[in-house]
Amino acid sequence: MTDTVDSLRIDDLPIRDELRGKSPYGAPQLEVPVQLNTNENPYPLPEPLVARIAERVAEAARGLNRYPDRDAIELRTELARYLTRTGKHPVAVENVWAANGSNEVLQQLLQTFGGPGRTAIGFEPSYSMHGLIARGTGTGWISGPRNADFTIDVEAAERAIAEHRPDVVFITSPNNPTGTAVEAETVLALYEAAQAAKPSLVVVDEAYVEFSHRDSLLPLIEGRPHLVVSRTMSKAFGAAGLRLGYLAAHPAVVDAVQLVRLPYHLSAVTQATALAALEHTDTLLGYVEQLKAERDRLVTELRAIGCEVTESDANFVQFGHFDGAEGSHAAWQKILDRGVLVRDNGVPGWLRVTAGTPEENDAFLDAVRALKKEQSS
Ligand SMILES: Cc1ncc(COP(=O)(O)O)c(C=O)c1O
Numbered sequence: 614m615t616d617t618v619d620s621l622r623i624d625d626l627p628i629r630d631e632l633r634g635k636s637p638y639g640a641p642q643l644e645v646p647v648q649l650n651t652n653e654n655p656y657p658l659p660e661p662l663v664a665r666i667a668e669r670v671a672e673a674a675r676g677l678n679r680y681p682d683r684d685a686i687e688l689r690t691e692l693a694r695y696l697t698r699t700g701k702h703p704v705a706v707e708n709v710w711a712a713n714g715s716n717e718v719l720q721q722l723l724q725t726f727g728g729p730g731r732t733a734i735g736f737e738p739s740y741s742m743h744g745l746i747a748r749g750t751g752t753g754w755i756s757g758p759r760n761a762d763f764t765i766d767v768e769a770a771e772r773a774i775a776e777h778r779p780d781v782v783f784i785t786s787p788n789n790p791t792g793t794a795v796e797a798e799t800v801l802a803l804y805e806a807a808q809a810a811k812p813s814l815v816v817v818d819e820a821y822v823e824f825s826h827r828d829s830l831l832p833l834i835e836g837r838p839h840l841v842v843s844r845t846m847s848k849a850f851g852a853a854g855l856r857l858g859y860l861a862a863h864p865a866v867v868d869a870v871q872l873v874r875l876p877y878h879l880s881a882v883t884q885a886t887a888l889a890a891l892e893h894t895d896t897l898l899g900y901v902e903q904l905k906a907e908r909d910r911l912v913t914e915l916r917a918i919g920c921e922v923t924e925s926d927a928n929f930v931q932f933g934h935f936d937g938a939e940g941s942h943a944a945w946q947k948i949l950d951r952g953v954l955v956r957d958n959g960v961p962g963w964l965r966v967t968a969g970t971p972e973e974n975d976a977f978l979d980a981v982r983a984l985k986k987e988q989s990s
Contacts, residue, residue: 629751631748631751632748635748637745638741638742638745640956641954643949643954645949645952645953645954646952646953646976647952647953647954647969647973647976647977648954648969649953649954649955649956649966649967649968649969649973649974649977650954650955650956650965650967651853651956651967652789652821652848652927652928652929652967653847653848653851653853653967654848654849654850654851654852654853654900654904654928655904655967655968655969655970655973656851656900656903656970657851658851658852658890658893658897659893659896661893661896662889662890662892662893662896662897665889665892665893666885666886666889666890668889669885669886669888669889670882670885670886670889672885673881673882673884673885674882676881677881677882680876680877681877681879681880681881681884682881682884683876683877685711685879685884686706687884687888688711688879688884688887688888688891689706689709689710689711689859690706691887691888691891692709692711692859692891693705693706693708693709693861695891695894696709696831696844696861699823699829699898700828700829700831700832700861701828701829701831701832702829702831702832702834702835704831704861707864707867708834708861708862708863708864708867709859709860709861709867710859710860710862710866710867710870710871711857711858711859711860711879711887712857712858712859712874712878712879713856713857713858713878713879713883714845714847714856714857714858715818715820715843715844715845715847715858715859715860716742716746716858717856717858717878718843718858718859718860718870719742719743719746719816719818719843719858720746720749720750721870721873721874722781722814722816722841722843722860722870723746723747723750723752723781724750724873725869725870725872725873726780726781726813726814726869727747727750727751727752727780727781728750728751728752729751729752731752731753731780731781732752732753732754732755732777732778732779732780732781733747733752733753733754733755733779733780733781733782733783734754734755734756734757734773734774734777734779734781734782734783735754735755735756735757735782735783735785736757736758736759736765736766736770736783736784737756737757737758737759738759738763738788738790738791738958738959738960739783739785739788739789739790739791740783740785740788740789740790740818740820741958741959743783743785743818744756747781752780752781755773755777755779757769757770757773757774758770758773762793762923763788763791763793763923763931764793764795765784765795765799765803767799767802767803770803770806771802771803771806774803774806774807774810774813775806775809775810778810778811778813779807779810779811779813780811780813780814781813781814781815781816782803782807782813782814782815782816783816783818784799784800784803784815784816784817784818785817785818785820786800786817786818786819786822786825786830786926787819787821787822787824787825787925787926787927788927789820789821789927789929790929790931790956790958790960790963790965791923791925791931791960792923792924792925792926792927792929792930792931793923793924793925793926794825794826794827794926795817795830797830797833800815800817800830800833800840801833803815804833804837804839804840807839808839812839813839814839814841814866815837815839815840815841816841816843817830817833817840817841817842817843818843819831819842819843819844820843820844820845820847820848821848821849821926821927821928821929822844823848823849823898823901824848824849824901824904824905824908824926824927824928825926825927826926827926829842830842831861834861834862834863837863838862838863838865838866840862841860841861841862841866842860842861842862843858843859843860844858844859844860844861845857845858845859846858846859846887846890848928849897849898849901849928850890850894850897851897851900852886852887852890855883855886855887855890856883857883857886857887901928904928904968905928907968907969907970907971907974908925908927908928908929908930908968910974911930911966911968911974911977911978912924912925912930914978915930915932915978915981918978918981918982918985919985920932920933920934920981920985921933921934923963928967928968929965929966929967929968930965930966930968931960931963931964931965932963932964932965932966932981933962933963933964934962934963935962935963935964936962937961937962938959938961938962940962941957941960941961941962941963941964942957944964944984945957945964947980947983947984947987948964948977948980948981948984951976951979951980951983952976952980953973953976953977953980955967955977
């Protein structure tokens, strides 16, 4: 009996059928000198901000006997101010909602607008969690097409939307793992197609937009109540450990997600920390400028080494082209053998590297040079 219990596996449990045989999200978390695999910001928060967080968290700690502000009004007001300042579109507290990472924002959207009997579409390769969160919320997943250069094939996407009539459409700009930005005209065309087909909710995932050469797609929410822009403090704000994501949309969408959010989902400690980080926005956006320059250097140097590189608007670069899935996995291992962890996203022939500090990027470029030398000898 003990033996049976000890060897019990997930699939032996009475779990939901659609979860059987599936794997959880799992980017490797390996202890290696150079970790460039999860699109984190390589710069630790500056000391004055760390001190401010300690101050604000101490203040919050004095009230931890009480539940936090359920509506996170102060935080949403500051996020609205940040979006208004940087997004070229005025946004008010009623337009903004926040949760524990943009993954939770996306989950709340799918719990509200997706769910059993409903479907969501994404244009792949794209952020794998869109499909995984769909599965977790019982939403059917449709994998839409992309062009060979990883831009969205607008006509094929319109056809897929007309055919499947999904309830939720994901557009990731800049896209992960390719780095590809999406034109405003593409979003508008897909929004129109989605409204004609259903109407459905269109989610523009802008997790990396601060690193883009282009403006945010935020102004597109004006007059489009079914368009949502989702954002995160995990990348540009260098606060992946904080777990703070947010969305901007018509106030009715913000009201709708409150139907599924857990009460007091955003802890007082999280709210205090995020507010402290927002006080230091300008310093943190300064690091973004450095990272953009490093991203551009990676593109140039990888091309000089003889790699193919997908145009990137994010804090990472997709590079190759290796010989299919086996070739990219072997290259991933060889780069890892030199102490540099990059990401094999399962896009055959391609790998993804996050822009790190100049020293980390040098170590990565040295590893790729050595790999290329080995391959050509
Ligand atoms: C496109 C995209 N969206 C959303 C997220 C989720 O970010 P978080 O939950 O840390 O806000 C990520 C993280 O890598 C991402 O790549």
